[in-house]
Amino acid sequence: MLRLSRSILGFENLKVRMMSSITESFQTAQQRLKHLKDEPDNTTKLKLYSLFKQSTVGRVNSKRPGMLDMVGRAKWDSWNSLGDMTQGEAMQEYVKLVNELSGSNSTTEETTNNSGNLEGYPGLKIERRGKLRIICFDKPKKKNAIDTQMYRDIVSALSVAAKDPETSITVFTGTGDYFSSGNDLSNFANIEGTIKEAAENAGHLLRDFVGAFIDFPKPLIAMVNGPAVGISVTLLGLFDAVYASDKATFQTPFSALGQTPEACSSLTFPNIMGLAKAGEVLFFNKKLTAKEAKDRGLVTEIFPDASFRSETLPLVEKFSQLPVNSLVYSKELVRSQLNDRLHKINQQECDRLVERWQSADCIEAIMNFFSSKAKI
Known part of the structure; x- marks a missing residue:
């Protein structure tokens, strides 16, 4: 009976968090609507109006206007x-x-403000320095957690970078103290339809997201400025170089959340670290220091935190001056033989996660996470 009461209370807490997260997404959507390139047609405007009124007021509460209106x-x-x-x-x-x-x-045209930052993606800050493109996780108050829209926008940003002849190297880094705390677990609150439908939609999104990294034709470099968690760690196996602050840490707490590895880490991590070392990270939630990550081959080089950006940026800017075609062809030779296998692994991992997201132990683990956050 006590366990049942706790479960009911957990579901109630989760419902409260779900509504809070939905409201936040609703407010963000209102801002996104103001920046559309093309104005919606009248039918869509009516639909937006009715959904807005139903969201903010509830069902219709006034008389139908007269014939002349x-x-x-x-x-x-x-x-x-x-x-x-x-x-x-x-x-x-x-x-x-x-x-x-x-x-x-959406458009492949980019607008640039006076500071050089490319605008258009909430939660991301994109900057171009010569032929170097920097994609920065930019939600420091949420430890740069990746929400659903950011997953879509990163795919779009990578597509733009791949097609841009003036971009030779793309870098990922984070604003503030964190590189990224990984998947924003409030994504689990923003479900649409049944749990099965939501899990399958999330699986498709994750597959396409990881696929964009597998297929990216130019060098990818990670500048890990602080703690990295979950998918922001597993993705590193698909990067061509990883530079880390000496204060960076790396953790993939999948089993603690009732989930399984993603971003091809079930293949890349054993190849990089060996089976036993990869198992420690992927199965048992071991948090690696920057030195441990370097010793295991996940990190290329470590830099002092105090001078991290000032040392790494000139280095990658120097690399970006290399001939673009040489970089592209070299990466193709190194990576192309693996790509088909990586896509197969990506699909297998996503299929397993779709099953996991619908499981009782995963749902309970996520509820426990929300409950523990509420106590802080």
């Missing part, structure tokens, strides 16, 4: 058509629609 009647009819849809469901539909519009309105 054609616009008002159209808005009322659209809102009324949502019936008893809950405010939470309406917020999710609103966010989904805005995300679809953002994707269809």
Whole structure:
């Protein structure tokens, strides 16, 4: 009985966090809507209006406008058509629609402000220094956790970098103290439809996200400025060089969250570290220091934290001056024989995670995580 009560309380706490996360996504979507390249058509505008009203007010609470107010009647009819849809469901539909519009309105053209930062992706800061492109996780208040939209935007940013003839090397780093705390677990609160549907959609997203790194044709360098967790660690096996601050740490707490390895780490980590050392990291949640990560082959070189950026940036800028085609062809020779196998492993890992995300032990582990965060 006590265990059942705790489970019920856990679900209630999770529901509260889900609603909070949905509200945050809803507010973010409102801002994204203001920056669309193309204006939505009238039918889409009506749908956005009705979902917004249902999200903020609830079901329609006014009389239908008169015959002469054609616009008002159209808005009322659209809102009324949502019936008893809950405010939470309406917020999710609103966010989904805005995300679809953002994707269809995307462009490979980039705008640059006076500081040199490329704009357009919430949670990411993108900068170009000559032929060097820097993609920076930019959510320091959330330890640079990667939310669902950031997964999509990173795929888009990599596509732009791959096609840009003026980009020779792409770097990933983080703003603030963290490189990245990995997957934003509030993603589990922003589920749409059934758990099965949400798990399958997340699996497709993860497969495409990792696939973008597998297929990226130019050198990828990670400048790990601080702690790295989860997918921000496993991805490093797909990078061509990894430079770390001496304060960086590396941890993949998959089993603690009822999950399994991703980003091809079930193949790359044993190849890099050996089976026993990889097992320590992937199975038993061992946190590596920068030195341990270097000793195991995951990190290329370590730099003092106090001078990390000032030492690593000139180094990678120097590399970026090398002939682009030479870099591309060299990487193709080194990596192309592995790519088919990596894609196969990526699919297998995603299939397993889709199963894990629907399992009772994974759901309970995530609930426990949210409960422990609430106590802090």
